[in-house]
Amino acid sequence: MARKSRKSNDVSSQTIPAEKIYTVGLYARLSVEDQRKKESDSIGTQMCLLRQYVNGQPNMILIAEYEDTDQTGTNFKRPDFTRMLDDIRAKKINCIIVKDLSRFGRNYIETGNYLERVFPFMGVRFISVNDNYDSLFISSDDALIIPLKNLINEVYAKDISKKVRTQYEMKRKRGDFCGSFAPYGYIKRGHGLIIDETAAYVVRQIFKLVIDGHSDLAIAGFLNDNGILPPNKHRYEQGILKGNKHNTVRYWYKSVVKRITENKVYLGNLEQGKYKNDLMNGGRIYLSSDEWVVSNETHPAIIDTETFEIVKNIRQNRKRQYDATLERANRPKSSENIFKGLVFCSDCNRPMTRHKVVKADGRVDYNFLCPTYEETKKGECSKRSIWESEMFPLLHALIEKQIQALVDIKAIIEIVRKQANYVYKADIIETEILKINAKLTKINGFRSSLYEDYKEGILDESGYMLAKNKYETESQNIYDELDALTKKKLRHEDLLKENKWAAELTKITKRKEINRDLLVGLVEKIEINSYCDVTITLKYRDEYESLLETICEYSKEVPA
Numbered sequence: 001m002a003r004k005s006r007k008s009n010d011v012s013s014q015t016i017p018a019e020k021i022y023t024v025g026l027y028a029r030l031s032v033e034d035q036r037k038k039e040s041d042s043i044g045t046q047m048c049l050l051r052q053y054v055n056g057q058p059n060m061i062l063i064a065e066y067e068d069t070d071q072t073g074t075n076f077k078r079p080d081f082t083r084m085l086d087d088i089r090a091k092k093i094n095c096i097i098v099k100d101l102s103r104f105g106r107n108y109i110e111t112g113n114y115l116e117r118v119f120p121f122m123g124v125r126f127i128s129v130n131d132n133y134d135s136l137f138i139s140s141d142d143a144l145i146i147p148l149k150n151l152i153n154e155v156y157a158k159d160i161s162k163k164v165r166t167q168y169e170m171k172r173k174r175g176d177f178c179g180s181f182a183p184y185g186y187i188k189r190g191h192g193l194i195i196d197e198t199a200a201y202v203v204r205q206i207f208k209l210v211i212d213g214h215s216d217l218a219i220a221g222f223l224n225d226n227g228i229l230p231p232n233k234h235r236y237e238q239g240i241l242k243g244n245k246h247n248t249v250r251y252w253y254k255s256v257v258k259r260i261t262e263n264k265v266y267l268g269n270l271e272q273g274k275y276k277n278d279l280m281n282g283g284r285i286y287l288s289s290d291e292w293v294v295s296n297e298t299h300p301a302i303i304d305t306e307t308f309e310i311v312k313n314i315r316q317n318r319k320r321q322y323d324a325t326l327e328r329a330n331r332p333k334s335s336e337n338i339f340k341g342l343v344f345c346s347d348c349n350r351p352m353t354r355h356k357v358v359k360a361d362g363r364v365d366y367n368f369l370c371p372t373y374e375e376t377k378k379g380e381c382s383k384r385s386i387w388e389s390e391m392f393p394l395l396h397a398l399i400e401k402q403i404q405a406l407v408d409i410k411a412i413i414e415i416v417r418k419q420a421n422y423v424y425k426a427d428i429i430e431t432e433i434l435k436i437n438a439k440l441t442k443i444n445g446f447r448s449s450l451y452e453d454y455k456e457g458i459l460d461e462s463g464y465m466l467a468k469n470k471y472e473t474e475s476q477n478i479y480d481e482l483d484a485l486t487k488k489k490l491r492h493e494d495l496l497k498e499n500k501w502a503a504e505l506t507k508i509t510k511r512k513e514i515n516r517d518l519l520v521g522l523v524e525k526i527e528i529n530s531y532c533d534v535t536i537t538l539k540y541r542d543e544y545e546s547l548l549e550t551i552c553e554y555s556k557e558v559p560a
Contacts (some may be wrong), residue, residue, distance in 0.1 A: 020445045022060045022095040022481065024126060025084055026050040029068045029103045043067050046099045053129050058451040058468060061475045062095050070198040076110055088122055092483055100130040172272045175295035178271075181240050183265045184231040185302050193265075193299040196238075200302045202228055206260055207303055210311045216254035216261075218489060223252040230254065236557035241440055253375040261311050269294065337366075338516040339388065340528070345370040346535070348381045354388070365389050368528065382530045391526065391534065395514055397534055399522070405544075406505045412551055429489050436482045443478060447471050499547055501540035 028046035047065060054062050061453075064087060067081040087093050096119070098104045105111040117124050126135040171178050176191035185203040186193040202223070209219045223230075228239060236246040264271055273293040275286045343352045352368040366388040372381040450471065480551040504521045513532065524537040 007145070017352070019060055021447060022057075023093045024043050024054055024060045024095045024097060025063060025087060025093040026054070026065045027067070027068075027084060027096055027098050029071055029078070029079070029081075031070065040400065043069060045232070046103060049099055049129065051112070058447070058454070058464075060095065061375040061472055061479070063087075063476065063479060063525075074105075074112075076105060079420065089126055090486070092402045092479070094123060095125040095127065097127045097129065099128075101128050101133070104128070124167060161341050172270075172293040172295070175270060175298040177270060177272075177298070181235060183263060184234070184260065185266065186299070187238075195300050195302060198517070199234055203260060203266060203302050206257060207266075207307055207311055210261055210314055216257040217375060219257045220252040220254045221383050225256075228252065251372070251375070253371070258315075261315065263301075266301065266303040267308055269296045270298050299553055306516075335364075335366075336516065338514070339368070339391070339517055340516075342519060342523055343368050343371065343386075343391075343526045343528065345381060345384065347528040348372040352528065353385075369527075384528050384532050385531055386528050386532055386534065392514060394534055395519075395523075396537065398538070399508060399514075399518075402505055402522075402538070403508065406502060409502075409551070426489075429485060433482070433485050433489065436478060436485060440482065443471055443475050447475070499540075499543050501547065504540065 025049060028043050028050070032048075047067070049060070054060050065085075068078040068080045071078040071081075084093070084096070088096075101111065105114070114127060115135070124135075127133065171191065174191075177188060177193050179188070182188040182196075185196055185199045185435050187196045202275070204222075204511045206219055209222065210216075214222070222398050230249050230251060232241060232246045233249045235241040236249075260266075271294050273287065337354050339354070341351055343354075344350065345352055348370065350371050353371050353374065355367045355369060357365050357367050359452050367385050368388065369382070369385045370381050373383050447468070450459070450464065450467055453459045454461075459467070507521065508518055522538055525540045527535045527537070529535070
């Protein structure tokens, strides 16, 4: 029988071959910009629509749901989208359903590539509900309209990105304050700033202390000793910041003092647009000062121009003196900090700061110091430090032990693979997979005959839906069991396969020096305690222990 024209038919009314069962993955996406719009675009609403669609399809089993929040549609580097592709490769799903094509992607070329090449090659059916698109029934109209819709979606993404930037640019040029919350010393009111007298008094005190000759560190210590709430704690107390992490902020730091004394907002001026977010391409781009949007006299000043200029000159003089000292010492340029974000104080748990030191013999080394002690001089964090040159031998020794452990494990695996228990377990896994596949075939047969009974009127709608839901639940459990067994089989065939601990160490054996990539790939954290003892925590400890347990299990005797 000829199929009806798509123009008078939607996706839900297509005739699906009864013998074909589709394992379905639902995909929903929400960008930052979408969250500002109506509820109809929310993740929950998208998923509700998609679940309703699947429930009305007798030949579909819902296997998984994938949700990407705060993710742009202009590229496909999204966490759950990647997970969905992994499930497709693992044969867990063979059908993807989205609300509309814009939820799938807004990049014309990449979206077209997935729909026209990738998914057909992988045997995946793709359905866009609101677009009435089903790759199982592609008409000549679809071949023309779908690429056009993808192009429109990309143009829309570029257009909305441009509109958002334009709106902010207009607000900045008008002198509107566009920040999320006001600078310390002010309160945000509408599009402007008014003075927060409590914090403004502290700001004036900071400027006065600089003029009196105090360093940033000394000023931070003074504020801490006098119980002055640091900026984010002050905002938390006002109810401006809600997160509990802001309630735990306890100290002023010299870096905060420095930022305050350099900020022209206290003159009544605004310097905005220091960076831009590109909604189309993602990411943040910092701009040079001549590209900033500067507006003068937009709000009441806390500091007069004369005071600000005096402090500015003091800071510039300090900088010139520091630079002159460096020049006299003929200090070389700093090297890359490959330990960035990895070395922590074990007490305050803050990343330790790296300082260059030129020793008497001219050698350059780097010292890591606790920032809490360094910037506040408070007693709860004692003075501690470690030389970068001291960490390299420790890391080399630890990595050598890990590499040797991998070599030993590989040798043990070769022995284990020849043992009777290894072959025995392989047979058990294969037998279990055959049983599961037989159960799955049986359930799918029941589902197909169930649909035929419904079409022929043997079952009414309520009876059909009751039986359908029962079989769907059983099918889902069987698919989960089959997925677990398949992964178990792969691990059995290659005990090191997908073991992240072994994978990282294999990369390391190909390198001779310790570099940034090596550290990020293998090291979780390096902690320095008050006695300057070093504790190195490696990643994938669980993977290592799991591998040992598996090997021990295979080493047992075959049961009689």
